[in-house]
Amino acid sequence: MDFAFDARTEELRDRLLAFMDEYVYPAEAVAEEQRARLASPWDTPAVVEELKAEARRQGLWNLFLPDAGYGAGLTNLQYAPLAEITGRSPHLAPTATNCAAPDTGNMEVLAQFGTEEQRKQWLEPLLAGEIRSAFAMTEPEVASSDATNITTHIERDGDEYVVTGRKWYISGAMNPDCAIFIVMGKTDPDGADIRRQQSMVLVPRDTPGVTVKRAMRVFGYEDHSHGGHAEVVFDHARVPVSNLVGEEGGGFAIAQARLGPGRIHHCMRLIGMAERAIELMCRRAVTRTAFGKALAQQGVVQNWIADARVTVEQLRLLVLKTAWLMDTVGNKGAHTEIQAIKIATPRAVVGILDRAIQLHGAGGVSQDFPLAELYASARTLMLADGPDEVHQRSLARRELKKYL
Incomplete structure (x- = not known):
């Protein structure tokens, strides 16, 4: 094992450290001041968009994706010291560089398991930082630490899936730019293999039957900078079968x-x-x-x-x-x-x-x-x-x- 930083990592570290000093740390207080004047606390402060534009201009963008076709093409070992730097301002720097959860994981899912159409419709605008996303897995009625407990139903009805269930602590869902949910639920609740009962489908936020009910607090914080952690209800929300991610039972x-x-x-x-x-x-x-x-x-x-x-x-x-x-x-x-x-x-x-x-x-x-x-x-x-x-x-x- 050799953990010495290679030339590319050193160069990116230097640029990212300078970006943090010159732009991110000074913007922390500015973002809070601007948020206090917004019509909704969930709207994005102007300084965040300015940071995103500057990070993109400097090539400090999508650093997390190892696939060079979508991101910077860095290995995990190369990305580690860069993510550490952004962690010094975790409520601002990851968003500024388009490396914020849950979008990072959702982009990885779409890049790895999405169809060409799904990638064009959802991955490309996520990579561009034009929209945000959420990953809907955790549920209030069951111990979600055991993913096989999930009760949300995803039922096939002709050329559509019907999604019914209640999720909570769905990160990013309060952000008005959150346009798409990756929802995990059961397509085969009585299947013999409990790890093949679940599937994932893409549910656009504006789908009838989708209701973002409220923001869940974390130690009293609503976490505006990350788009909150919401309770979301799916009440017979219908999406095309083509919105399935991967295969049935692969969730x-x-x-x-x-x-x-x-x-x-x-x-x-x-x-x-x-x-x-x-x-x-x-x-x-x-x-x-x-x-x-x-x-x-x-x-x-x-x-x-x-x-x-x-x-x-x-x-x-x-x-x-x-x-x-x-x-x-x-x-x-x-x-x-x-x-x-x-x-x-x-x-x-x-x-x-x-x-x-x-x-x-x-x-x-x-x-x-x-x-x-x-x-x-x-x-x-x-x-x-x-x-x-x-x-x-x-x-x-x-x-x-x-x-x-």
């Missing part, structure tokens, strides 16, 4: 193919969040005095900062190893490592952010610093893309299998 497999890259992307960005937290801790520590000396001279603060640095270095190496394995042996070959980073990274970054908040005192939980919102995002990722306990269960069974 579970497509979900797994989608979630693998999604999990590592989240972990890459989480490391960026941790780096931002360490920077804020250090700046705070050298400018504040308590009990006669700077916080930076207090032993407990020094321990927090040292432990945070050690943790980030460990996490980064594990993420890079996982990225390297995904590139060399594929997602299945990297299954253990993907689960390991999904368990370890959010948990550890939550701890770092918690210490950073503590160091900032009342300011840490205020809107004057990004820490509280970063904490909410990181803590949520202990649930998103499968809760920690599901990954622990699967990983433990794989380890125990060697001894049975």
Whole structure:
């Protein structure tokens, strides 16, 4: 394993770091000010569109897609340090570079499993940043950590599918630019193979029977910058059979193919969040005095900062190893490592952010610093893309299998 950055990665890192310093960080406060004056808090602030135009002009666009026909053609190992940089401003930089979830995963699904017509109608405008999308999988009535529990029905009726069900925490769905849902439901609810009961269909937002009911809050945040996390009802929504993604019964497999890259992307960005937290801790520590000396001279603060640095270095190496394995042996070959980073990274970054908040005192939980919102995002990722306990269960069974 050689994790040294190649020439292309170094060049993109330099350009992306400059883009963050010159455009993204100054735009954070501007975006909040503009959002407060919008007719709807879900509308996109003008500065975000300006950032997107500048990122595209600089070639910092669709960096996540390994297929050069659609994106930058980077490997996971090349993309990892770039995603980490955007993770330092997770509510702005990924959107600015068209590398924001859930659009990234949806674009990967369409690129890998979509028909030529589906790609032209939905993938191309997503790649251009002209529309947004959502992935409708999680449901309130069942434990969605077990995807086979999903109850949404997708029934064939002649040349159409009829979609009926209720979803929630559907990221991006509150954004008025969200034009398309990828919906997972059961086409064969009584099938013998529980992993072949599910399928995925494309449901345009303006389809009769689709209702975006409300925004779900996350620790009190509505997460306007990501387009919210909505409750969505599908009441006999009809779409053409041609809107099927892949094949009937292929929904579970497509979900797994989608979630693998999604999990590592989240972990890459989480490391960026941790780096931002360490920077804020250090700046705070050298400018504040308590009990006669700077916080930076207090032993407990020094321990927090040292432990945070050690943790980030460990996490980064594990993420890079996982990225390297995904590139060399594929997602299945990297299954253990993907689960390991999904368990370890959010948990550890939550701890770092918690210490950073503590160091900032009342300011840490205020809107004057990004820490509280970063904490909410990181803590949520202990649930998103499968809760920690599901990954622990699967990983433990794989380890125990060697001894049975």
